[in-house]
Amino acid sequence: MRSSRWTPIAGWLAATATSIVLASVALLPVLRTNAPEDRALAQLPASDAGDFPAPLPSATAPAPTSTTPTPGAGTGTATKPRPTATRTTTTTPPRPTTTAPKPPANTAPPTTTEDGWTVTTAGDGKRTYVRSFRVEGGQAVIRVTSDAVVQLVTATPADGWQVQKVQDTPDNLAVYFNETGHSFIIHATWHNDRPFAQVSEIGS
Known part of the structure; x- marks a missing residue:
């Protein structure tokens, strides 16, 4: 009774394995054939390494600029700039010196x-x-x-x-x-x- 139960399963497994083997054999010639792109690349002449353009000079990255953290940054509180007091110096122009003309000497005789x-x-x-x-x-x-x-x-x-x-x-x-x-x-x-x-x- 037990052998008759496994007989159909064994037959199915054997049939599946046979199908896999036959598919592999059929695809083998196709896999061995080179793709047209591979054949085209194989026909190109070998190029000298010197024909390639010289590599571009590497750009030097600028040195990072150190920034001094602003007080209050990152704390969520904006720091208001303090007003700069401007001192205005008023220069008083020098007063013109006026010299009173001397009265002419009374040279007239009496x-x-x-x-x-x-x-x-x-x-x-x-x-x-x-x-x-x-x-x-x-x-x-x-x-x-x-x-x-x-x-x-x-x-x-x-x-x-x-x-x-x-x-x-x-x-x-x-x-x-x-x-x-x-x-x-x-x-x-x-x-x-x-x-x-x-x-x-x-x-x-």
Whole structure:
């Protein structure tokens, strides 16, 4: 009874093994045939290693840059940058120095008036006398100095009149304002250490 039970199983195993053997034998010629790609590669001439391009130079990786960890990094808390205080220096421009101009020295000698003459005394003690004379025939300005010099400064005749100067010595001067038959004479001289003047009229 037991042998009859295993008989079909043994027959099935034998048939399966026979099928495997037959399939292997049938595929053996196919496996031995080279693939077309293999035959093409076998026919290529051997190439020299020098025909290949030179290998590219290897790139040098940059050295890693060390970074200093920022305080508070990784803790989940953002660190706010501190404001930089800027110190502003205000430079006050120098004040212009103003030097008050010195008043000019009063070099003018003092003046006085004597008998109608304006007297000016110089530093060396020399005195100058100036006086203006006005008459009907015109106007004259005479200057006399203490060293006995008499000078006519200006002489302006009136309309219809003529002026004439007469001086024979430095200390004696006469100014004439003339019209027909009528004259005015201004006579100035140095006398007794002072100027002396006299006005006269001749004719009418």
